[in-house]
Amino acid sequence: MQRKTDVVVIGGGLAGLMAALTTARAGRSTLVLERGEAFGGRAQTQDWNGFQLNLGGHALYKAGPGYTLLRDLNLLPEGAEPKPKGLTLREGRLNLLPVGPLSMLSTGLLSWKEKGAFLSLMGRLSKVDLREAAGLTCRQWLERHIPDPRLRQIMDATLRTNAYAGDLNRLRASTALRRMQQSQKGVFYVHGGWARLVERLARTAEAEGATLKGGQSVAGVEAHGEAHLVRTKSGETYEADEVILALPPAETLDLLPAPAASRLRTVLGEARAVTVSCLDLCLSRLPDQAVNLGLGIDDPLFMVAQSEAAHIAPEGAALVHLVRYHEGLPGEGPAAMRSQLEAFMDRLQPGWRKVLLHARFLPSAPVASVLDEPGRRRPVSEDLGLPGVHLAGDWVGEVGWLADASLASGHRAGLAAAAMAACA
Ligand SMILES: Cc1cc2nc3c(=O)[nH]c(=O)nc-3n(C[C@H](O)[C@H](O)[C@H](O)COP(=O)(O)OP(=O)(O)OC[C@H]3O[C@@H](n4cnc5c(N)ncnc54)[C@H](O)[C@@H]3O)c2cc1C
Known part of the structure; x- marks a missing residue:
């Protein structure tokens, strides 16, 4: 002994x-x-020829308890806050992702009436009653508070992306809403990976x-x-x-x-775990530098080019993470999920296949041990x-x-x- x-x-x-x-x-x-x-x-983080691959896209929320703890204990590594420039995909059509006043004005994702309702919802977000939301699933909360089905679909996408979880029929609403509130204070990518x-x-x-x-x-x-x-x-x-x-x-x-x-x-x-499918792509360059974020509205998909903010790829190259959220038990097989992610990338970053150096696909990555x-x-x-x-x-x-x-x-x-x- x-x-x-x-x-x-x-x-x-x-x-x-x-x-x-x-x-x-x-x-x-x-x-x-x-x-x-x-x-x-x-x-x-795995190194592939100078690309620093986290297990799928990883971000700290600056208003979250982890970031605060690391900062208070003087343990925060170097990193950067991204400036999102994104697109949404709904019913096969691409539109600007509304992340600020200009993109909100010009996006075709929402009608003028929906823009008013969305802005009012975002304005009220910090005052949402999280105690009520703690007793509801995301689906129940959305049905109770957002009567417009098209707006509800956008909130679906926003909630699952912030919570990193696709099963909105089970996920506790307060968990996703709190993350959404925190996201308003910004996210943090770690230079060199986690x-x-x-x-x-x-x-x-x-x-x-x-x-x-x-x-x-x-x-x-x-x-x-x-x-x-x-x-x-x-x-x-x-x-x-x-x-x-x-x-x-x-x-x-x-x-x-x-x-x-x-x-x-x-x-x-x-208890059930939260899993996602991840496709991590090392590219010699980002084909369209005006797009570093992509959000599926009617399909549970997400794309982020974290290397546009964090030092995780060689100079001029790009590291892109794609995520397919699982809505409960994975319905489709891994090959179908990978194809869906590749087709999503085709729409957001046409030409990416020509600049592909390396791809890593994780069909079922364990994001959270237990779904809240x-x-x-x-x-x-x-x-x-x-x-x-x-x-x-x-x-x-x-x-x-x-x-x-x-x-x-x-x-x-x-x-x-x-x-x-x-x-x-
Ligand atoms: C694809 C993906 C994306 C993610 N993105 C984010 C994100 O953007 N933001 C965020 O906040 N979080 C994110 N996460 C979650 C985050 O990575 C985890 O919450 C965190 O790393 C879990 O840390 P842990 O120490 O609790 O558990 P783990 O990392 O699972 O650590 C447990 C450790 O125990 C060891 N172990 C197991 N059994 C034994 C044994 N018998 N003896 C000795 N050792 C053992 C394992 O080897 C492991 O090292 C993501 C996760 C994934 C998979």
């Missing part, structure tokens, strides 16, 4: 690294065990004294007197006063003792009934959505574990 540590963090994604940094900064001896050789989990954020968290955690070990797949956690034993699949055992599980739900359930796993299963219920639904609450560490074992991840706690939730719950778990370890 290895020397006893104050805190063992299992999982080296954003949640685990934020948790480790927090416990190490509080002076607790901290060990992070990550299954992969590389840290970062879903926030990893790996820079991962590195920043990992290096800071190490500088604070944490030890990070890759290639360590954990097989189980069990009580050992007042402490806990963490066993890896390769047969190592670590003893810790506090354990932070910063893993997706299925992996968390696998590691817990049966009674705690059963309590967690009760809270999770029939009315009537369901996200688990908290106390649900386990296991003193000294803490949960973190995008599916834990009440704060934030996607990476915001991972960072916020990681920080919270780190603070709790540091406080408890001080009493041990």
Whole structure:
């Protein structure tokens, strides 16, 4: 058995690294065990000949809790805020995406009457009653508040893009509306990809004294007197006063003792994950530089050329992310989804096939571990009934959505574990 540590963090994604940094900064001896050789989990970035490919398009919302936390802890990597210049596609016709007064005046997407109604809706957005919206699905909220079906369709597209989730019949309205409110304060792309954020968290955690070990797949956690034993699949055992599980739900359930796993299963219920299909394209140049964003209105599609703002492609080249949101169970097969994304790109960026250098298609990328639904609450560490074992991840706690939730719950778990370890 290895020397006893104050805190063992299992999982080296954003949640685990934020948790480790927090416990190490509080002076607790901290060990992070990550299954992969590389840290970062879903926030990893792959380099392809100078193109920095995140797992699909990744953006931080500047008004979101994750960005705020990173800024307050002086952990924000370098990046840029994009200036959207976009097109919409509805019923086969392209129109300017209304992102400001000029594009709103000139777009053919909306009639004059619809423009008035849309502007009034945007004006009221910051005052939307999120408590009412928390009890409704997006679909229910839209039907209650937006009588015009054509306007509702535009709001469908806006909500699913901001929430990164296509199942509006189940998604909690307040989750999507809060993201939409936050989007009004701008988004942030990380120069060099999200790996820079991962590195920043990992290096800071190490500088604070944490030890990070890759290639360590954990097989189980069990009580050992007042402490806990963490066993890896390769047969190592670590003893810790506090354990932070910063893993997706299925992996968390696998590691817990049966009674705690059963309590967690009760809270999770029939939880379902949010997936999307992603097509990431490395291009020698962007064929039409006047278009860096594309929004499908009647099809759940999205395109973003993040390299127009972030340094994630070689000089003059372009990195484009396309997303096909899944509206519940994926109806079509991967080949059909890829063709749909390519056809969308044909409309937004004609000529892209001639400048294509490399394409990566992810048919079912796990954006969120658990879909936020009315009537369901996200688990908290106390649900386990296991003193000294803490949960973190995008599916834990009440704060934030996607990476915001991972960072916020990681920080919270780190603070709790540091406080408890001080009493041990
Ligand atoms: C296509 C796509 C686009 C996205 N876009 C955005 C976006 O624009 N904005 C945003 O905020 N978020 C976005 N996200 C979500 C964001 O990437 C995640 O919320 C975040 O990275 C999750 O971090 P995490 O630490 O909670 O989980 P993970 O990243 O899943 O980390 C869990 C870690 O645990 C490790 N692990 C698992 N089992 C074990 C074990 N037994 N032992 C040891 N280690 C183990 C895994 O290897 C992994 O590294 C996107 C995700 C995807 C897939």
